[in-house]
């Protein structure tokens with residue numbers, strides 16, 4: 236899909252520029268004339284939404300950095316000053332903190348979209364891996380950003396997460412000391428987190444560039460997972476998907492604004508409005524909601540190193556997913572059994588997220604005591620997390636490798652156009668199908 | 675190659691002189707560049723390690739008369755909480771009685787306090803799991819309880835149950851007098 240260019244410079248200046256820096260051509264080929272499968276549904280709008288999220292975070296972040304002071308004695312009060320005294324500081328900071336949550340909502344939907352429609356399969360493996368590099372960078376950025384207000388959750392969250400590296404044998408302690416720049420999370424830690432929190436979003440932007448590049452080589456996957464066969468299967472990106480993405484972005488911003496203006500602290504934790512105190516840990520320490528599934532996996536394992544390894548393994552397994560799924564059929568639409576396992580997987584992720592926010596020894600069904608299995612009552616969140624963790628890994632390591640070889644997929648359409656054109660009376664289908672008649 | 679006339683071929687990679695000399699220069703130059711980058715990387719890595727002023731953090735002296743029997747005072751030392759607990763006879767007895775019990779990181783109570791000062795338990799108050807601060811007198815063993823992931827420590831600061839792998843560490847300290855202790 237790449238390679239040919241339909242850009243024709245119209246003015247003398249454009250011609251002059253095109254032979255020197257063909258940047259208008261690049262933009263034209265990537266967002267105007269880029270041939271896009273004509274059957275993309277709304278799950279495909281999250282790429283555009285994520286780009287908007289990144290821009291919002293960088294713009295608001297740069298403003299916040301103008302007023303924030305990265306020092307243990309001033310960090311908390313400088314954030315409060317932003318909230319109370321800086322003109323519109325409350326707005327910019329709430330945009331930034333809620334924006335992070337919105338960013339993760341969108342990225343999770345984007346990831347599950349890719350999982351369901353097999354967007355990680357050949358020839359899109361590199362695209363998928365770049366996506367997960369972005370996700371890792373996002374997690375690092377979000378974690379360090381959460382430390383900056385230097386509240387109780389900030390501080391003790393930083394202690395717990397940096398101590399994860401201490402679980403590594405031999406080098407663990409040296410690594411945590413190196414990360415802290417001292418013998419505990421302290422001013423040196425806060426300072427470097429601020430520096431890196433400022434840097435990483437620009438690295439994300441760079442990898443996003445690669446991600447889009449890797450997307451534009453094979454072109455978009457689509458809901459039926461069948462390759463684009465002819466020009467009849469595509470429409471130009473503009474205006475068809477600029478408008479569709481634009482509409483989805485508006486809906487998404489409405490959701491964003493709902494949080495921002497009506498309940499800006501709904502996704503935060505009240506303990507972070509208490510200044511950091513290294514001598515007292517909050518009774519119930521939890522990470523931000525978007526890390527809860529991984530936190531549940533960490534706590535599911537009674538062994539420190541084992542828990543840490545399993546938690547990182549939960550992300551590592553996604554990097555090799557393109558080689559674990561043996562099915563030749565991309566879209567779960569044509570994999571009735573696979574679809575079922577996928578739905579349970581999505582459920583397991585939500586269950587893990589829920590468990591991550593609960594106390595491990597609390598009961599799932601109140602008032603019911605079953606029996607102690609190994610170290611905890613079976614009716615406890617720790618056991619529920621263990622079951623969900625087991626399924627999480629089994630889905631990637633057992634279900635997808637084996638199911639691809641054993642299941643019988645249902646018939647896939649010949650091409651993207653076939654199901655659309657086979658509905659002669661379908662008015663909406665005809666409307667969508669109109670542009671390809673030109674070609 | 676050996677009989678190629680010097681200067682006959684303008685392509686430098688197929689030049690007439692002994693090709694091994696050129697290869698050697700390529701490899702040597704490449705290795706020097708890699709080595710130089712490697713050497714310059716170290717200062718950028720090491721700058722994140724504790725700085726001289728952090729390393730020079732003074733030791734603390736503490737007046738023990740501030741701690742009542744059966745109570746604990748938490749002070750900050752090297753950025754971490756330090757527990758100074760004056761144990762009751764009952765708590766000492768419980769710890770000694772458990773010396774033989776099975777635990778993840780077995781250690782006798784005697785080895786965790788200064789000789790003849792069994793009432794003074796001085797520990798670094800960072801859970802050995804992931805560093806939260808355990809709460810005083812909580813948990814099933816009456817020592818400390820870490821709320822983060824449920825580690826139970828006994829009155830000697832030994833891990834008894836939960837994900838923490840080792841006992842609460844005992845820092846270096848000495849008694850300057852009966853009521854004064856110097857940590858670090």
Ligand code: FES
Nearest residue numbers: 801803804820823
């Ligand atoms: S930090 Fe204490 S139990 Fe995890």
